[in-house]
Amino acid sequence: xxxxxxxxxxxxxxxxxxxxxxxxxxxxxxxxxxxxxxxxxxxxxxxxxxxxxxxxxxxxxxxxxxxxxxxxxxxxxxxxxxxxxxxxxxxxxxxxxxxxxxxxxxxxxxxxxxxxxxxxxxxxxxxxxxxxxxxxxxxxxxxxxxxxxxxxxxxxxxxxxxxxxxxxxxxxxxxxxxxxxxxxxxxxxxxxxxxxxxxxxxxxxxxxxxxxxxxxxxxxxxxxxxxxxxxxxxxxxxxxxxxxxxxxxxxxxxxxxxxxxxxxxxxxxxxxxxxxxxxxxxxxxxxxxxxxxxxxxxxx
Amino acid sequence: xxxxxxxxxxxxxxxxxxxxxxxxxxxxxxxxxxxxxxxxxxxxxxxxxxxxxxxxxxxxxxxxxxxxxxxxxxxxxxxxxxxxxxxxxxxxxxxxxxxxxxxxxxxxxxxxxxxxxxxxxxxxxxxxxxxxxxxxxxxxxxxxxxxxxxxxxxxxxxxxxxxxxxxxxxxxxxxxxxxxxxxxxxxxxxxxxxxxxxxxxxxxxxxxxxxxxxxxxxxxxxxxxxxxxxxxxxxxxxxxxxxxxxxxxxxxxxxxxxxxxxxxxxxxxxxxxxxxxxxxxxxxxxxxxxxxxxxxxxxxxxxxxxxxxxxxxxxxxxxxxxxxxxxxxxxxxxxxxxxxxxxxxxxxxxxxxxxxxxxxxxxxxxxxxxxxxxxxxxxxxxxxxxxxxxxxxxxxxxxxxxxxxxxxxxxxxxxx
Numbered sequence: 001x002x003x004x005x006x007x008x009x010x011x012x013x014x015x016x017x018x019x020x021x022x023x024x025x026x027x028x029x030x031x032x033x034x035x036x037x038x039x040x041x042x043x044x045x046x047x048x049x050x051x052x053x054x055x056x057x058x059x060x061x062x063x064x065x066x067x068x069x070x071x072x073x074x075x076x077x078x079x080x081x082x083x084x085x086x087x088x089x090x091x092x093x094x095x096x097x098x099x100x101x102x103x104x105x106x107x108x109x110x111x112x113x114x115x116x117x118x119x120x121x122x123x124x125x126x127x128x129x130x131x132x133x134x135x136x137x138x139x140x141x142x143x144x145x146x147x148x149x150x151x152x153x154x155x156x157x158x159x160x161x162x163x164x165x166x167x168x169x170x171x172x173x174x175x176x177x178x179x180x181x182x183x184x185x186x187x188x189x190x191x192x193x194x195x196x197x198x199x200x201x202x203x204x205x206x207x208x209x210x211x212x213x214x215x216x217x218x219x220x221x222x223x224x225x226x227x228x229x230x231x232x233x234x235x236x237x238x239x240x241x242x243x244x245x246x247x248x249x250x251x252x253x254x255x256x257x258x259x260x261x262x263x264x265x266x267x268x269x270x271x272x273x274x275x276x277x278x279x280x281x282x283x284x285x286x287x288x289x290x291x292x293x294x295x296x297x298x299x300x
Numbered sequence: 301x302x303x304x305x306x307x308x309x310x311x312x313x314x315x316x317x318x319x320x321x322x323x324x325x326x327x328x329x330x331x332x333x334x335x336x337x338x339x340x341x342x343x344x345x346x347x348x349x350x351x352x353x354x355x356x357x358x359x360x361x362x363x364x365x366x367x368x369x370x371x372x373x374x375x376x377x378x379x380x381x382x383x384x385x386x387x388x389x390x391x392x393x394x395x396x397x398x399x400x401x402x403x404x405x406x407x408x409x410x411x412x413x414x415x416x417x418x419x420x421x422x423x424x425x426x427x428x429x430x431x432x433x434x435x436x437x438x439x440x441x442x443x444x445x446x447x448x449x450x451x452x453x454x455x456x457x458x459x460x461x462x463x464x465x466x467x468x469x470x471x472x473x474x475x476x477x478x479x480x481x482x483x484x485x486x487x488x489x490x491x492x493x494x495x496x497x498x499x500x501x502x503x504x505x506x507x508x509x510x511x512x513x514x515x516x517x518x519x520x521x522x523x524x525x526x527x528x529x530x531x532x533x534x535x536x537x538x539x540x541x542x543x544x545x546x547x548x549x550x551x552x553x554x555x556x557x558x559x560x561x562x563x564x565x566x567x568x569x570x571x572x573x574x575x576x577x578x579x580x581x582x583x584x585x586x587x588x589x590x591x592x593x594x595x596x597x598x599x600x601x602x603x604x605x606x607x608x609x610x611x612x613x614x615x616x617x618x619x620x621x622x623x624x625x626x627x628x629x630x631x632x633x634x635x636x637x638x639x640x641x642x643x644x645x646x647x648x649x650x651x652x653x654x655x656x657x658x659x660x661x662x663x664x665x666x667x668x669x670x671x672x673x674x675x676x677x678x679x680x681x682x683x684x685x686x687x688x689x690x691x692x693x694x695x696x697x698x699x700x701x702x703x704x705x706x707x708x709x710x711x712x713x714x715x716x
Contacts, residue, residue, distance in 0.1 A: 014709070047699070050521040051521075052517070052520050052521055052699065053699070072521060072522060073522070075521065077517075077518065077521045079514065079517045079518060081514040081517065082514065083510075083513040083514030083515035083516070083517065083518065084513065084515055084518075085509075085513065085515060086513065088316060096308070096312050097518065097519075097522075099308050100305060100308055100309075100519065100522040100523055101522050102522075144518070
């Protein structure tokens with residue numbers, strides 16, 4: 001079921017078209033990756049979803065009805081450019097931001113204490129934000145994003161500024177939120193993390209959606225019919241009409257070949273021919289990484 | 301009218317500022333500092349007077365030296381030498397040298413004051429007044445009319461002008477000294493100018509801080525920009541009113557204390573009597589009313605500037621027109637003290653960008669109720685109008701980074 005949908009959303013800034021008929025469907029209880037190079041329009045789309053700005057044309061459907069002002073209490077948003085009051089005490093401003101999201105002071109306080117304990121920053125409650133390290137500030141920022149337990153969470157580059165240990169901690173928190181039934185929009189350039197945690201993606205380039213769908217399906221669809229073959233023999237006997245050898249390397253024991261297969265032959269026939277003529281220890285099709293797909297799609 | 305969210309914003313804006321040590325210190329120290337400064341200047345002037353200045357008099361006629369009276373601050377010493385000779389031997393302890401070379405009745409220009417440094421005005425005054433009195437007495441004697449000096453003295457009538465403001469109920473109390481009235485008016489005028497400028501720039505800094513911190517993006521994902529702006533304006537305005545309130549209480553305390561210690565002294569009676577004509581409570585209420593209006597109109601403009609700019613250096617360009625407007629208001633206010641019912645005072649006390657400041661100086665002199673009412677109505681109407689326009693700029697500005705917009709682009713934002 002579509003949890004959130006944008007339909008033909010258009011946003012025009014004075015001299016530049018930020019979004020051109022952008023339609024994305026974000027499934028419920030999934031992690032949705034919003035990808036794209038800098039300036040593609042991701043942040044504008046997020047701002048429209050969070051109702052910070054209004055689209056010029058098109059609509060946003062939230063649970064199959066038009067997104068309303070009250071829905072923003074059901075959204076938690078972690079912007080790419082992090083920001084908190086530097087001179088304000090950490091606990092005080094966390095309570096303030098939670099209250100703006102509709103929590104009562106006492107609710108906000110007890111939930112925050114729980115989260116602060118979980119992230120091991122409880123002792124910093126009465127410190128000013130500027131006294132905290134960058135990593136700790138990021139943790140505070142994450143907590144105030146999720147504190148009101150919204151159904152939809154939007155993380156814009158959540159891992160920037162985190163060390164590997166805290167990145168892992170945060171990743172687990174995000175996956176846990178998904179298990180708890182939250183829908184998550186995840187905007188990033190970090191393609192490795194997309195493969196790891198996203199279920200579906202949409203790739204925006206130059207204000208348009210150029211690619212969208214299930215991550216595994218997309219990767220399969222972008223297969224280049226390239227095969228990795230490991231053999232003990234130095235020579236690989238192939239039928240040159242059906243394929244070409246792209247490269248040949250030798251490591252300590254084996255020879256490593258990369259073959260590109262033509263489309264006029266099925267995988268099984270191709271395998272049969274290879275196995276018949278050669279002694280092969282392993283054979284594997286290369287599935288392109290999201291990174292490759294990203295670069296390929298953006299450049300084409 | 302005020303949404304729940306605005307309430308939360310007001311609370312934060314107010315409490316974080318009022319709880320600051322600097323606010324508490326400044327609020328309590330300012331009046332003390334101010335009083336201290338006035339007393340210090342007074343004492344410094346006294347100290348200066350304690351130093352004696354030696355003025356050597358070379359009186360070739362021998363007639364005028366006895367007339368010059370050495371008073372505490374300066375001392376006249378006669379030198380029986382020629383001026384040229386004296387000049388060669390003059391030493392540093394001599395402040396100035398007065399040379400009188402002829403009968404001054406016949407030749408009034410035969411007197412010269414020499415010194416190596418510029419001569420203080422009061423020394424010149426002392427010399428001329430001493431000599432003038434002597435010379436005019438001598439001139440009168442030369443007419444040979446008996447008792448002429450006495451006759452002239454008697455003919456000088458000292459006029460004692462009291463200005464009385466008509467008021468049906470309390471006519472007997474209405475004895476206002478125009479000097480006190482203008483001083484009180486001036487104090488309130490400066491106060492409202494100071495408050496509008498100070499709290500206006502606090503609003504600007506607050507908006508800029510949120511924009512530069514990028515926290516604004518988080519806040520506007522839960523609060524409407526308009527509510528955020530109003531919360532900020534109201535919260536910071538309340539800080540201003542709190543400060544004014546504390547000062548009013550301090551003043552009341554000082555007054556009560558002064559009454560206990562100086563209750564019967566002449567000065568206290570004088571001040572009390574002159575203030576009796578001016579209703580300080582009423583004036584304070586108008587101050588609050590005009591402060592709210594003037595503050596909202598200017599602070600919302602400052603909020604727009606804070607939303608437009610990306611760094612404090614950019615502020616100057618946009619602040620210029622507003623600073624000119626508010627300075628114009630201040631100077632019109634000061635000028636209006638001379639003529640509180642003149643056309644300039646009248647029109648500028650209706651024009652909403654100047655009225656809060658100009659009205660403050662006019663109210664102690666008395667302003668008709670319809671003028672006050674019209675002025676306040678125009679002010680509040682403009683406040684609503686200005687806030688509406690500013691809200692449009694603010695909403696877009698706080699999320700715009702990069703280059704600063706031109707005035708033409710600002711006009712475009714209004715149409716979004």
